[in-house]
Amino acid sequence: MYAVPLSLGSQEGVRRLVVAFIFVSTTGMLSCGSGGPTDAPTKPLTAAPSGLRLEIALDGTGHFSWQPLSGATSYLLLEDGEERLESSLVSAEVMLEKGASKFYVVGKNEAGRSPSSLAFPRLHELKALACASDTAEVSWRTDLPSDTAISYDDLAHICQDAEDLLTHYYGDIGTCSSDRLVSGDKGTLSGGRAIELKALSRTNDGNDVGTAWASLTLPKSYCICVGRPGEGDAECKDLGCVDGGFSLDSQTAVAADSADVHLERVEDDKSRLVAIYLVAPEGLMILEDTYLCDVTEVVDGQFTTKQLLYATDGSLPKVSGEGYGVLPSRSTTFLIRTRAGRTAKVSFEGSVVKANVQPHALQAYGARIAAILTEEGNNGFLQ
Numbered sequence: 132m133y134a135v136p137l138s139l140g141s142q143e144g145v146r147r148l149v150v151a152f153i154f155v156s157t158t159g160m161l162s163c164g165s166g167g168p169t170d171a172p173t174k175p176l177t178a179a180p181s182g183l184r185l186e187i188a189l190d191g192t193g194h195f196s197w198q199p200l201s202g203a204t205s206y207l208l209l210e211d212g213e214e215r216l217e218s219s220l221v222s223a224e225v226m227l228e229k230g231a232s233k234f235y236v237v238g239k240n241e242a243g244r245s246p247s248s249l250a251f252p253r254l255h256e257l258k259a260l261a262c263a264s265d266t267a268e269v270s271w272r273t274d275l276p277s278d279t280a281i282s283y284d285d286l287a288h289i290c291q292d293a294e295d296l297l298t299h300y301y302g303d304i305g306t307c308s309s310d311r312l313v314s315g316d317k318g319t320l321s322g323g324r325a326i327e328l329k330a331l332s333r334t335n336d337g338n339d340v341g342t343a344w345a346s347l348t349l350p351k352s353y354c355i356c357v358g359r360p361g362e363g364d365a366e367c368k369d370l371g372c373v374d375g376g377f378s379l380d381s382q383t384a385v386a387a388d389s390a391d392v393h394l395e396r397v398e399d400d401k402s403r404l405v406a407i408y409l410v411a412p413e414g415l416m417i418l419e420d421t422y423l424c425d426v427t428e429v430v431d432g433q434f435t436t437k438q439l440l441y442a443t444d445g446s447l448p449k450v451s452g453e454g455y456g457v458l459p460s461r462s463t464t465f466l467i468r469t470r471a472g473r474t475a476k477v478s479f480e481g482s483v484v485k486a487n488v489q490p491h492a493l494q495a496y497g498a499r500i501a502a503i504l505t506e507e508g509n510n511g512f513l514q
Contacts, residue, residue, distance in 0.1 A: 176200065187227060205218065206219075254332065262422045353373075426476045430466070
């Protein structure tokens, strides 16, 4: 440290001394060291991305996300080892193709790539199918043992099973049952309703195994009816049914002679109803012990034009809980060809009758049905 001589008491002398001091101090600082800073080399990425999540939207878009990786400046999303896209974010969206492709993510910086992540966990083969007008089932698979959870109606309805499984299933989503509704039971859902459903599985330590969305529309239920000659219209109205037939293509009631399906009565010599047939002029096939959701496409088999539904002479067995001479509801499905050249799978949802006390005094018979048509140009059914 330098002392200021007393003889330099003037303001000009002090100013010169301060300037000289600053100059000497500054140049001394600049002269220290090795001549300026240098850039440190980029460190290689030694860890793999983690916190993987995949949510599959209704349209099949995969929404991928992961935790940030320290030191990474971007990320590569890989499909079966091949680069699909690069992202500077910790998320990516990719349209998923049908199949079992596996996706991975790696971090990236100037030093190269990080080790690959594990495969993104995902739900496989998610299916949501209507089993009748008022019930539906849902199923999927996972790569890891995990729980089973679904929700719809904006989380107003939630089903959850904590058991760790690889195959996940609800036979009736309305009651969260692992079993389908049996013949004679009434479902809690309503015909014609569109449902967007979210499926989710987690391991017992809380890690996501996958999330996916599915949609389905329940078919509407209709009652076609036939009554005594001249009395059918009034008697069918009493049953809440329509006297006539049904167009499967337009999903409307029509006259029997222009319908895809209608009922036909058989009378005795006293004009009493003794038998009821289901009639499909273009052809029908009965699938016994088969739910609507079991049929995903048109199957081969023998088509006919008539199927006996009800007889007063005891030629049909009595079905417990259903009434005399009635086919089991829900577990009886018909394939019916339409006048427009398509095929419908038709659920038999039970019957209603109007009769006097005597078994032979049948006044009107109504059959409740729900139908789903094939897609245009192929044999697969719309869901």
